[in-house]
Amino acid sequence: MPLVDIDLIIGGPQGGGIDSAAQIVIRAFSIAGYEAFGIREYYSNIKGRHSYFHVRVKETPVRSLRYPVDLLVCLDAESPFVHMEDVSDKTIVLYDEDLGNTKIEQVLTMESETKKHVLGKLKEGGFGTTIAGAIDFMKKRGAVPYPVSFRNLVVGALGPNKPPARYANTLGASLAMALMGLPAEFTSGGIVSVFGKKKEVVEENEKIVKSGYEFVKTRNNVNIKELPVREAKERYILTGNEAIGIGKVIGGLKLQTYYPITPAADESFFLEGHDYFEPVMGEDIDKENEVLKNTGVVVVQAEDEIAAIAMAISGAMTGTRTATGTSGPGFSLMAEALGYAGINEVPVVVTLYQRGGPSTGLPTRNSQADLLFAINAGHGEFARIVYSSGDVPEAIDDAIRVFNYAEKFQVPVIHILDKNFANSFFLVDPLDYSKIKIERWKLSENTENFERFKLTEDGISPMGMFGKNIIWLTGDEHSELGHITEDPETRDAMMVKRMGKLNTILREIPEDEQVELIGDKNADVTLLSWGSNKGVILSVFEKLRTEGVKANLVYVKLMNPFPSRLVSKYLSNAKVLIDLENNYTAQLATLVKQNCGIEVKNFILKYNGRHTTDDEVYEGIKRVLDKKENRVVMVRGA
Amino acid sequence: MAHNYRTDLWVDWCPGCGDFGILAALQQSMTEMNKKPEDFAIFSGIGCSAKTPHYINAPGMHTLHGRVIPFASGVKLANPNLTVIADGGDGDLLSIGAGHFVAAGRRNVDMTIIIHNNGVYGLTKGQASPTLARGEKTKGLQRPNILDSLNPVALALTVGYTFVARAFSFDVKNTKDIIMKAVKHRGTSVIDLLQPCPTYNDINTKEWYEQRVYYLDKDPSWDPVVKEATSEASEQKYLQAIQKSLEWGDKIPLGVLYQNDFVPSFGDRIADHISNYFEVPPALSPIINSEGQPVARMEKIFTDRLIKK
Numbered sequence: 001m002p003l004v005d006i007d008l009i010i011g012g013p014q015g016g017g018i019d020s021a022a023q024i025v026i027r028a029f030s031i032a033g034y035e036a037f038g039i040r041e042y043y044s045n046i047k048g049r050h051s052y053f054h055v056r057v058k059e060t061p062v063r064s065l066r067y068p069v070d071l072l073v074c075l076d077a078e079s080p081f082v083h084m085e086d087v088s089d090k091t092i093v094l095y096d097e098d099l100g101n102t103k104i105e106q107v108l109t110m111e112s113e114t115k116k117h118v119l120g121k122l123k124e125g126g127f128g129t130t131i132a133g134a135i136d137f138m139k140k141r142g143a144v145p146y147p148v149s150f151r152n153l154v155v156g157a158l159g160p161n162k163p164p165a166r167y168a169n170t171l172g173a174s175l176a177m178a179l180m181g182l183p184a185e186f187t188s189g190g191i192v193s194v195f196g197k198k199k200e201v202v203e204e205n206e207k208i209v210k211s212g213y214e215f216v217k218t219r220n221n222v223n224i225k226e227l228p229v230r231e232a233k234e235r236y237i238l239t240g241n242e243a244i245g246i247g248k249v250i251g252g253l254k255l256q257t258y259y260p261i262t263p264a265a266d267e268s269f270f271l272e273g274h275d276y277f278e279p280v281m282g283e284d285i286d287k288e289n290e291v292l293k294n295t296g297v298v299v300v301q302a303e304d305e306i307a308a309i310a311m312a313i314s315g316a317m318t319g320t321r322t323a324t325g326t327s328g329p330g331f332s333l334m335a336e337a338l339g340y341a342g343i344n345e346v347p348v349v350v351t352l353y354q355r356g357g358p359s360t361g362l363p364t365r366n367s368q369a370d371l372l373f374a375i376n377a378g379h380g381e382f383a384r385i386v387y388s389s390g391d392v393p394e395a396i397d398d399a400i401r402v403f404n405y406a407e408k409f410q411v412p413v414i415h416i417l418d419k420n421f422a423n424s425f426f427l428v429d430p431l432d433y434s435k436i437k438i439e440r441w442k443l444s445e446n447t448e449n450f451e452r453f454k455l456t457e458d459g460i461s462p463m464g465m466f467g468k469n470i471i472w473l474t475g476d477e478h479s480e481l482g483h484i485t486e487d488p489e490t491r492d493a494m495m496v497k498r499m500g501k502l503n504t505i506l507r508e509i510p511e512d513e514q515v516e517l518i519g520d521k522n523a524d525v526t527l528l529s530w531g532s533n534k535g536v537i538l539s540v541f542e543k544l545r546t547e548g549v550k551a552n553l554v555y556v557k558l559m560n561p562f563p564s565r566l567v568s569k570y571l572s573n574a575k576v577l578i579d580l581e582n583n584y585t586a587q588l589a590t591l592v593k594q595n596c597g598i599e600v601k602n603f604i605l606k607y608n609g610r611h612t613t614d615d616e617v618y619e620g621i622k623r624v625l626d627k628k629e630n631r632v633v634m635v636r637g638a
Numbered sequence: 639m640a641h642n643y644r645t646d647l648w649v650d651w652c653p654g655c656g657d658f659g660i661l662a663a664l665q666q667s668m669t670e671m672n673k674k675p676e677d678f679a680i681f682s683g684i685g686c687s688a689k690t691p692h693y694i695n696a697p698g699m700h701t702l703h704g705r706v707i708p709f710a711s712g713v714k715l716a717n718p719n720l721t722v723i724a725d726g727g728d729g730d731l732l733s734i735g736a737g738h739f740v741a742a743g744r745r746n747v748d749m750t751i752i753i754h755n756n757g758v759y760g761l762t763k764g765q766a767s768p769t770l771a772r773g774e775k776t777k778g779l780q781r782p783n784i785l786d787s788l789n790p791v792a793l794a795l796t797v798g799y800t801f802v803a804r805a806f807s808f809d810v811k812n813t814k815d816i817i818m819k820a821v822k823h824r825g826t827s828v829i830d831l832l833q834p835c836p837t838y839n840d841i842n843t844k845e846w847y848e849q850r851v852y853y854l855d856k857d858p859s860w861d862p863v864v865k866e867a868t869s870e871a872s873e874q875k876y877l878q879a880i881q882k883s884l885e886w887g888d889k890i891p892l893g894v895l896y897q898n899d900f901v902p903s904f905g906d907r908i909a910d911h912i913s914n915y916f917e918v919p920p921a922l923s924p925i926i927n928s929e930g931q932p933v934a935r936m937e938k939i940f941t942d943r944l945i946k947k
Contacts, residue, residue: 235945281927310712473700475702
C-alpha cells in the first residue's frame with residue numbers, strides 16, 4: 001500500500017484563484033517528487049459561483065479521484081454546505097471561522113435547489129442551518145474541523161491594507177499543504193513555479209505561505225507527519241485541453257479555427273499563447289534557412305462554428321494540417337460542413353469536447369452523450385473516423401495520430417473527448433520524439449487532368465491541393481475530376497469508393513490503436529468503457545485485485561468505423577460484462593449491440609455532469625456483482 | 639498561348655442569364671492577370687451562380703449554401719500566395735450567409751467577393767431574395783414580396799469592406815475591369831454584380847437595368863479612393879459612398895464606390911505577430927525535419943508548463 005494517498009478539495013468562488021491554488025498544490029508536490037492528478041469543477045459564470053478543485057496526491061502515478069476526501073479546504077461560505085457529504089472520519093475540514101455564523105439563506109451564490117437539498121439534510125440530522133451547523137454535520141461523520149481566521153492570517157502576513165479575499169487561495173493551499181505534511185520549501189517552490197516572473201506577487205505569496213505554516217505549527221489538534229521528500233524529475237503540468245493543443249502542434253498543426261465555447265475554447269486560447277516558436281529543422285536546414293528560424297500556427301477566431309469548420313476544411317485542401325475545436329452546440333452547427341468534408345474526402349480534424357446536453361444543457365459539466373451524434377452527424381452517408389482519447393498522456397499521441405489518419409485516409413476525423421478530460425490536470429514526462437510518426441497523404445504526379453477523386457482499389461485517391469493542382473471540389477456528387485454529376489453509375493462507384501475506405505481504415509490502423517484490452521486475461525468481471533473513465537476504472541481494478549477479484553477493461557478508442565471483430569473477441573470471454581459511461585442511454589453499449597450483436601446487460605452510468613470517482617465505480621461494480629443490480633446510476637459530486 | 643480558363647463542360651444556365659457575362663468577365667480578367675491557373679482559387683456557394691468554378695479551368699471549390707466566404711477565407715489564410723475569388727448569390731451572401739458577409743468586412747482577408755445580385759432564388763424556382771424590393775411581385779411569387787430589401791453596397795460599407803464596387807453583368811468589359819481592380823486591392827473587395835434572371839425576375843430585367851445604369855467614372859470629379867491614412871480622409875470617402883449607395887431607382891451608379899488601401903489585410907495583421915507568415919505560410923511550412931521528426935518541440939514552445947526539479 002502506498003504511504004501517501006491524499007484526496008483534497010479546494011472550494012471557493014469562481015474567479016477567486018482556485019485554479020492558481022490547484023496549480024500551486026500540484027506543482028509543489030511534483031517538485032517534492034510526488035505524483036498528482038486533479039479535475040476542476042465550475043459553473044457557467046465568471047465571478048462568484050462555487051467552483052472547486054479535486055486533487056489527489058500519491059507516490060505512484062495517479063489518474064483518478066475518490067470520495068470521501070482527506071482534506072476539505074473551504075475558501076467560501078458555500079463550500080461547507082455543498083461538500084458536507086464529501087467527508088469521513090479521516091477528513092480535516094479547513095474553513096474560515098469568521099464565517100461560522102453565516103446562515104445558508106445568506107449564501108447568495110447558492111442555487112435555491114441546492115439550498116433546499118442541503119437544508120433538508122441539515123434539518124433531518126437536527127443540525128443548525130449555519131456554516132457551524134454544516135461543520136457539526138461533518139463532525140458527526142468523524143471529520144475534524146480546522147477553523148482559521150483568514151483575515152487575521154492575511155493581515156498578520158501582509159498588513160491591514162491588503163484584501164484578505166485576494167490571498168485566500170494561496171493561504172488555503174498553504175494551510176492544506178502544511179496539514180498534509182509537505183515541507184514549506186516545496187510550497188514556496190510551487191508559488192515560484194506558478195507566479196514565476198511576477199516578483200512582487202511571489203514575495204507576497206511567500207509571506208502567506210510562511211504565515212500558513214506557522215499557524216499550523218501552533219495548533220495541535222491535528223497530527224501531522226512530515227512527508228518524505230522523493231526524487232523529483234522535470235515534468236509538464238498539462239490539462240486535457242493543453243495536451244491536445246501540444247499534440248496538434250507537434251503533429252504539424254498550422255491552422256486552427258474556433259468559435260468560443262466551453263470547454264473547447266481553452267485549447268485554442270492556449271494555442272494562441274504558443275503560436276510562434278523555434279522549429280527544430282535538423283542540422284543542414286537550420287544553417288541555410290534564415291526564414292525558418294521561427295514558425296507559426298495561425299489561430300483564427302471565426303464568426304461562428306460553421307465558419308470555423310468551413311475555414312478548416314478549405315485550409316486542409318491546401319496541404320495544411322488544419323483543425324477546429326468545439327463542443328456540443330458548436331458541433332451541431334458543423335454537421336452540414338462535416339458532410340461536405342465527407343463527400344470531398346477532406347483531411348480535417350474536428351476536436352469535439354463533450355459537455356452536458358441537450359441544447360445548452362450543463363455547459364461547464366461533463367458528459368459522454370455525443371458519441372452516437374459524432375458518428376451520425378450530417379445528412380447522407382460518408383466515411384469518417386471518430387476517435388476517442390481518455391487521458392492526457394494518450395491524448396498527446398492521439399492528437400498527432402488523428403492528423404495522420406485524416407491525411408492517410410483522406411477523411412474527416414472527429415477526435416471525441418469529454419469535459420472531465422479537458423479540465424483534468426496531469427503530470428507528464430518529456431516526450432520521446434523518436435517514437436513519433438507523421439504520416440501524410442498519398443501523392444502523385446501533377447497531370448493535366450488531375451483526378452482528385454480517382455477511383456482506386458482502397459478508395460484513396462492521390463491528394464490534390466490548392467496552389468499545386470487544378471482540382472474541383474463540390475458538395476454535389478462528382479466525377480473523378482470533381483465536376484458535378486448525377487450519372488447513376490458514377491454515383492455507385494463514388495459511394496463504393498468513399499464507403500469502402502471504412503474497410504481500408506479498419507485494415508490499416510494497428511489493432512492496439514483501435515481498442516485495448518487492459519487487465520487480467522481471465523477476468524471475473526469485464527468493463528466496457530471509453531474516454532475519461534479509463535483512469536478511474538483501472539484505479540478501481542487495483543482495489544478489486546486486493547480483494548481477489550480479477551477484472552479487465554475493453555477500452556474502445558476507434559468508434560467509427562467500429563472495430564467489431566476485435567471488440568467481439570474481447571467481449572466474448574466476459575463472465576460478467578458491465579458497460580460504464582457518462583450518459584443516460586449507454587451509447588457505447590448501443591454501438592456494440594449494433595456492430596457486434598452482443599447485448600450488454602449491466603450498466604453503471606452517470607449523467608449529473610460531475611466527475612466519476614473511484615468510490616462510486618467500486619460501489620457500482622459491487623452492486624452489479626453482489627446485488628445483481630443491472631443499472632447503477634452514479635450520483636456523486638457537488 | 640494565353641490560358642482562356644474555359645472548361646469543356648456545357649454551361650447549363652438559362653439562355654439570357656446574367657451569369658454568362660460574369661463568367662466571361664472572370665475568365666477574361668484571369669487571362670489578363672497573367673498568372674498560372676494554380677495560382678487561383680475560385681469559390682462559390684449554392685445555386686445557379688455556384689456552378690461558376692466548374693466552368694473555370696482553375697482550382698475551384700463549390701461549397702455550401704451561405705458559406706462561400708469562410709471557405710474562401712480558409713484557403714487564403716493557409717496559402718496567402720493564392721488569388722482568391724468568391725462568387726455567391728444574393729441569397730447566399732446576404733441571407734443565409736449574412737453573418738459571414740458582415741464578419742468578412744471586419745476581417746479584410748485579401749480576396750474578392752462577387753455578389754450575383756438578381757433579386758431571386760433562381761434554382762428553387764424564383765423565391766424573393768434579400769435584394770428584391772417590398773411589394774414587387776416577380777413571376778415566381780404567389781404574392782408580392784412582403785420583406786424589405788437590403789442595400790448590399792451600404793451594408794458592405796458599414797461593416798468595413800475596404801473596396802466596394804458595382805457592375806452590370808451585361809457590360810462584360812466594364813465588369814472585367816472592375817474585377818481586375820477588385821483583385822488588385824489588398825483586402826476584401828466586394829462587387830455588387832447586377833445580374834438579371836431572365837426566367838424568374840421579370841421586373842429587374844436586362845432592359846430595366848440598361849435604362850438606369852450609369853458609370854461613375856464618366857464623371858471626372860468622382861474619386862472613391864481614400865488618399866491618406868487618416869480617419870477624416872476615410873470618413874469623407876465613406877460618407878460619399880454611402881450617399882451614392884442610396885441612389886437606386888431611376889438611376890443606378892456603376893463603378894468603384896469606395897476604396898481604402900490603408901487598412902491592413904488580415905494577412906498583414908497575422909504577419910504583425912508571425913513575421914514570416916507570407917514567406918512561409920501554413921501550407922508551405924515544413925512539419926517534419928531532415929531527420930523525419932516533428933519540427934515542433936515541447937521544450938521549445940511550452941516551457942511555461944514545465945515544472946523544474
